[in-house]
Structures are given as C-alpha cells and as structure tokens.
Amino acid sequence: MKSIKLKSFLAFILTQCFIALAFGASHREAPLIAFDPAADNTDVYAFRSWENPDKVVFILNTIPGQQPADGPNYFAFDDRILYEIHIDNNQDGKAEDIVYQIRFKTETRPALGSLNFPLPFVGNPNIPIPELQGITALDGPGSEGLTRRQTYTVTEVRGNKSQQLFEGQTLVAVPSNVGPNTMPNYETLAAQGIYNDSETGVRVFAGQRYETFYIDLGAVFDTVNLRRPVPALTPEEDTNDHINPFGINRFKGFNINSIAIEVPINRITHDYLPADTSTTPIIGMYASTSRQKTRILSNNDNEQTKSVRKFVQVSRMANPLINELIIDTPTKDLWNTSEPEEESQFQEFYKAPSLATALNLIFGLPVPTTPRTDLMQVFLKYPGQPLQESHCGSPCAELLRLNLSIPPTPPENQKRLGGLASPPDPAGFPNGRRPNDDVTDIAIRVVGGQAFLDARVGDGVNFLENAPGSNLTSNGIYKIFPFLPTPTPGRDIDCNGTEASPCN
Template sequence: MHLLPFRRTRLLSLTLAAVVPMLLPAASAFASSHREAPFITTQPKVDGTDFYMFNSYENGRSAYVTLIANYQPLQDPYGGPNYFKMDPNALYEIHIDNNGDAREDLTFQFRFQNNFKGITLPIGSQNVAIPLTQAGQVSAPNAPALNVNEKFTVNVIRGNRRTGQSAAITRFGSGSASFDKPSDNIGTKTIPNYAAYAGQHIYSVNIPGCATPGRVFVGQRQEGFAVNLGTIFDLINAPLSTITNPALINAAPNMLSTKNITTLALEVSKSCLLSTTTADPVIGGWTSASVRQSQLVNANPPRGHQTTVTYGGAFVQVSRLGMPLVNEVIIGLPDKDRFNSSMPSGDGQFASYVTNPTLPRLVEIAYNLPAGGAAPTNLPRNDLVIAFLTGITGINRPANVTPSEMLRLNTSIPAVPFAQQNRLGIVGNILAGGSDNAGYPNGRRPKDDVVDISLVVAMGGLCMANGNNNAFGFGTECNPSKVPLKATSFNLHDAVDQAVQPFLTGFPYLNTPLPGAQ
C-alpha cells in the first residue's frame, strides 16, 4: 500500500470502511447472480447464476469457444431424496449476438424431461413403489437402478429465439437428439466413481449449420464461484487491513466451497458462432430462462403425476444473465425483476443506472462523507459504459455496436493456459505488464475473479489503468484525478481468491460435484 500523510490516510480509511461494506454485500452476498432479484428467489430451478464464455484453453481445442450457463444456486450435496432436477416446463437458453445489434442471432435452447420409472419392490404380497431416486448402485447413463431418468434436448435457433429457424443438435454417430443427464452426486456408495460416471455424459454433437462437431455436457458440478459470503453479508466482518492488503487475497474461507450447481456446457467451433456476413471476431452472449405464463396448482393431482402444477400459455422470460453482478450492484431495486425479463435491445431503459451509479453516493451520504470523497466524479461514468455496454476498443468491442449488457468475447485473441491466466483479467494483465487479454471483461473464464475486478472497476480502476498507459483510449472524462481512491483502488478484494478454486483442465472445466456422503 502507498504511504500517505496522516490526514489523508484517516480519510481514506473512513472512505474504504464505508465503500466496501456497501458495495460487497450487494455485489456478492448471494454470489455472482444467485437470488439477485425479488421474483427469482421464488423460482430457484430457473435462477441463472453464472455465465462463462471463453476461448477454450483445453489442449488441442484452440479453435473452439466454451459456453457455460449455471442454474439452481446454493445446492447442498446432501439435498436428497429428490436432489436438483431441472424444470421440464421451462426453457433454458444461451444467446449469441454476432453482429453487435443487441439481438440474438443464435440461440441454444435446452429442454428437460424427467422420466419416472416407478421402480417397485415386492413387500409381502404387493409391489410397492420406492421413495428414492435410486434403488441400487449407479455407474452408467440411465442405469437400471435409477428411478428417474433425466434427459434433455438441445436445439439451435437462427434468428429470433421464438420465430427463427430451429433444428435439433444430435449425437455424433448415432444421430439421436436425446441426451442423458447424470444423476446428481448422491454419494460414493450409490456412485463410487462419479468423475467416470459423469464423463460418460460428455457428448460429441452435430450442430446444424456447422461443419465441425461440438461437445455438450449437462449435469451437476461443484460451485466454481468464490466469495467471502458470510463475512460480507455481516457488513464485512473482517479487518480493513485485510481487505485492502493484496497479500491477503485468500485470507478467508470460500463459503460456497461446500455447494454444487447445475451446469449447461457447450463447446462450439468459433467459425460456427461468427457472422457469415461480416469479418468481426467479436461475439456477445447472455443466458436466460423462461417459464409458462399460466400455472395452475392441482388440488388433487392424479397418482403418478410428476408435478402438482398444470402449465399453459406462452413462455415468459424470468431470468437473464450476461456480465456478472450487473443486476446486483447497478440495477435499482424497482427494476431488478424488469431487467430479468428484458432483452439487451431494450437496455436503454436502464442506461442511467450505468452512467450515474447510486451506490458510491449512497455510501457518502450514509457516512457523512463529502460528495466525491469516495465515489469517482467522472460522470457520466463512461468507463462503466465501456466495461458493461459496449466492450473495450481494440479488445472486445464489435465493429458496430448497440450499447447493451452482455458478455463480449473476441474469438481471435488466443486462449491462455490455466496456470498463466491473470486472475484480474484484462485490468490485472495491464498492471502486470503481461500478455493475457483473454480474460474478463473479454468474456469470462472460471478463474477470473469477477468480484475483485468489479470492485476495482466500480471505484475507477479502468480510469486508473487508462491513466497509467492510455490502455483503453478514454478521453478526459476518465481523468485519474477524478478517482478519489486511486491510491488503493487496485487493492480492494473480498479476501477470497477465485484463482485457487479447483477446476478441470478441460471441458466442461467446472469440477466434479461434491458427494452427498463420503
């Protein structure tokens, strides 16, 4: 840390004490996008939690992009007997914009079926249905001992997600359009080698309109997101000297390390994601989930029904996720549900939340700090517009762009092996003078510490990076003199290091889920 005169040090300590408790609980109390809006807290099966989009760094897969959409937050491994099956009455979708107009050009649409087998056991003179998901050991897809066979389909839709041309993605070789989803990791007695079992559910696939086969996997994974959850929610119940000391970025336990998540992973050839009419290597991506407009609870459901609810009507979007943390720290409470139901093409209605963010000023008011004592004063915050709405010129900004919120990835920037990736993404790369431009906000990799990066950006870190070497080409609106916390803006962190999380070296990258019992 920089040494400062006493009076300045005192003001900075007060400022940080105010800023960090306010920013971090909102940003991270339920992780990247877990339970981030009022309505979605009631619909955990369709709650999109994290979205990753990156140039594949598995050996031999440099020509591919990996798309990972996570749903169903905060899964306890012991959550039986029904565990965390997906909703067969919902649409789970990954959208790609490859021409910068804020509208989907490709949609990968996942749908699920939970086929109940009705396994029975002879008890006395009767065959009686068992109450569990399994009736014995499981080691293969759709094992005889599984009482519920979870299956899914994936369609690729070109054009509008509801009216465009749709075609089924099929297994390479067999041509089947149906895929098995592995059972959640019930425990080591039921599934002795879960990694090998789950590996049988990684499929090579034919994608209509794409000459190169891809891969797909859907199943439970260990939660890959890291955050100092309990401490942060308790108004940063940690010493200020810890969360401003870069040497202590892993001083606290990751509260999500005991949780699992449900992952929809797709690996697609870069050439199949790019526009056929432009040479632009930048793509945008976001995820969504939609449910039926009408839901009627059956007072007396017939025997054998999988649900007590009858669904009907059009699909209505209830979850949306592109850049992490946007709905948590930028969108105001009255508009959080509206944001989850919106499309990027309509993001103009949320522009003031980005250009004139409220949290830093609320901190100053709450702690009787002068205006500009903590919050960057480069209003409107064009640095945030670049980070969240347009992409960075020369890195991940499309040639023609409609400002809108989504992850943007330059597919022409080579992937960096896991061990060499900078945990602070592009900002960290600039600070270190390295060559890793393949990280957040240029897409997002599992290793990228988006909480710390977002803290740095919110408190003017992009302006500071720009001021150091004009890296981002900002104008005078990003003058470092307008960043009150410039001395320590790069040091802010939540005391949990995303980079030390366990991950796989290849597809589907997220780690084997934790078992319900050892």
C-alpha cells in the same frame, strides 16, 4: 508491484473487451426469482476453450447454494423451464443471431422394470441384486438404480430456422453426486454425460458440478463489511492466486447445476471464419430462463400439472451481479424480464451507480465523478460504438462480450484478476468470463476507481480452495470440459472446518 492506473485499465478494456460492475455472480438477485431457484441464472460464462482453442464455451448455471446432502430428491432441472443461451455475432446489440435452447424431460424408471423405491437413486454393494449394487451408467446396463432420470434436447436456432442437435442420441443429465455407495465412481459416470454431435462439432453437458464462484458473501452483503480495513491485501497477497488471505468463501463445498455447450468458433462468427481470420471476432451473449404464461393445476391423480401459452422470460444474466448491485430493488423484477437490447431504460443506474457511492461512504476513499460515461461505453457498447453525449444511444445492450481472437491462457497460467493483473491476462474477465476469474475484486476496484486500485481492496478470497476430484490445477481450475470440477458428494461432506461450508 507497479501501480496500474485506472485509465490504462479502462483503455485495455476498450481495446480488448469489457467490464462488469458488480461483485460476482447472480444468486437470488431479485425478489421474485429468489422463490424460483430452478430458473435462477446464478452464473454465466463465455470463453475460448483452453482444451480446444478452435472452440468457444458457454455455461449457464442454475439452482444456487446446493447443500450436497439435501436428499432424497436432490437437485434437478425443471421440465417446465426453457433454458437458452443467446448470441449476438453482428454487434447490433440483439443477441438472437444464434440461440441454443435446452429442454428437459423427467422420467420414472422402476428398477429392473417393476421395483419402485422411495429414493430416486438406488445403489449399495450389500444389495444381493447385482444391478442395484451401484449406478455406473446413465443408460443401459449399470443405470438400473437411476429410477428417476432426466433426458434433454438441444436445439440451435438461427433466425427462423431451427435444428435439433445430437439426433439419434439420448442425452441424459448427470444426477446429483449422492455418495460412493450409490455412485461408486462419480467422475466416470459424469464423463458419460458429455455428448458430441458429429455433424456440427458441438459438445454438451448438463448436470451437477462444483460451485466455482468464490466470494465472502456474508461480508459483502453486510453492506461491504470486509474483514480487513484498507489497504486490504498486501502486494504479495494480491499477486498470489493460491491463498485466501482473510475472506470466507460462502460457497465452499456447495454444488450447482450446469449446462455447458462447446461450439466451433467458425459456427459462431458472423462470417463463419475461425477466430484468427474472422473480421467479426467480438461477440456478445447472455443466458435466460423462461416459463410459460399459464400453469394449470389438477386435483386428479391421473392428470399432471400443465403449463400452457407462450414462454415469458423470468431471469437473464450476462455480466455478473448487475441485478444485485447496480439495479435498484423496485426495478429488479422488471430488469429480469426485459431484453438486453432494452437496457437504455436502465441507463441511469449505470451513469451514477449507487455501488460507487456506497464504497465512498464506507471506505472514505474518493470515487470517480458522475456521469460514469466511461462505464456505459465499455459496459453497454461494442468498441467503436459512440455514446450520444451522456446518453447510451443505440444500440444499448447489456451483454457479456468476448473477443474470440484473443488466444486462451492455459489453466496453469491463468490469473484471477484477468485484465487487471500485472502483466495482464487478456483472456480473462472482462474479456468474457472464465469460471475461476475473481470478478469480485476486479469489480470493486474498477467501480471504486484509482483509490481502490491503489488500496488493493478485495474480499480476501483469491481462489477456489479444496475443490474435489481430479483434472485440477493447484489453484482449483478444472482443466477439461465441462470446465467445472466434480461436485461434492452428499455422503462425504467435510464438516471439520469452522468457516463457510455445507455443514454450517
């Protein structure tokens, strides 16, 4: 395969969109958020829908590393957290032009109105009560065994105006995939959790899905102890998106909680025009989780714990793994609570990324010299916004940027290396991010520079292997909304393998 020059790739990014400087997604990335998995933004995706190309999809994932069999309470969103997706559609770096706010509410529903169980989800064909022989619905008949259920609201905020979407509908979060007795047809059950707002054309889903982020996490965080020396991948392996040459996917078989929202593009662009005719097709976005400042604990059984006062951001994510591998440990918690448009206070981490230094020391390959103004330009700026010499200037915002005018690539033709593939797949990372983009290999090579491109350095995990359920391509890409596969059922986890799996 013809070598792709780093300069050409960076030029591609500057004209199409942007690059992220990290190994993948955000899982337990800072000291404080590691203790708060329900608020941990593990992955954020933004891409033009390949199912409905006139729409754009935003996905926020949370609660990392879900072992499917971890009952009885399994994995729920937190009622006390404000989940938000923020959008900048005028390129001023402030992603508050449109905000989608999602709030959850948990309810206890005794089966048949009076039967209480020690399990939140009840269903078994041997129970001599038809209503409890399996959960087949999220609401109404067939939902009797859903004795603990979460509903939620979606609010669209534009400036000082807010509108609650999906009025008149009860939005139910799809529960964890317990197993075939309790939920005899989980895919059908999950499909009921997709809701349409007829007034705005918005679709939403909230619930458990299969973890699509793949990475040899053990090798990467053992100070980049990859399982092969450089050159790591052969040319044939590097272009094959259907094999995992040597890496072990840490998240194989694990699940995640997802909030996915699909919005008509002309509802997102600044000029309210479709992607192909809009004069402002490039947007920026990030996701955040916030908790209220004060929590009041009660020792009275009749009083619930209360959270009061205004919400404070505890986690944010735009581009993958920035906080893990770009921001130094003493600053990680501060970074999580800061707004993306305040990124100038962290610009020194981008000018001289310690990740590049580590790659040089470990592999003995040369890396680009500092200051890395090229990375600042593509990472913290929109096209045409100049730096102030070697400084970020204003605006300076760490956002996941997406050029909506670029058509989506059909799932069967998507390439894991996106803009780094040959020929490039311009609809993939770093132009936004799709669930199956191999951000690990892309980031290593771009941060490392031309020598790492030539050596095809990567973690050896090239695709999502053995994803469960239907509607999948041969390399694990889910074809339809909400664009993440069916989660692994707790009853039927595969413990036959010796590599990373929920059994180990």
